[in-house]
């Protein structure tokens with residue numbers, strides 16, 4: 001679904017940016033340019049960011065061990 005018509009950003013693009021490391025709407029905006037033209041999409045874009053981050057945190061919380069990598 002298109003979230004931002006001005007720049008052509010979809011909810012998939014936003015999720016992808018979060019999976020690649022963005023942790024906030026500000027970072028997603030910098031990575032995708034969502035909401036940088038007319039700004040009408042900002043509310044929906046923030047909602048998609050919030051939902052995706054919440055889902056990610058719930059997934060990580062359900063792991064039986066911390067998802068960290070260490071070098072031996």
Ligand code: FES
Pocket residue numbers: 003004005006007034035036037038039040041042
């Ligand atoms: S619809 Fe996203 S900046 Fe205009």
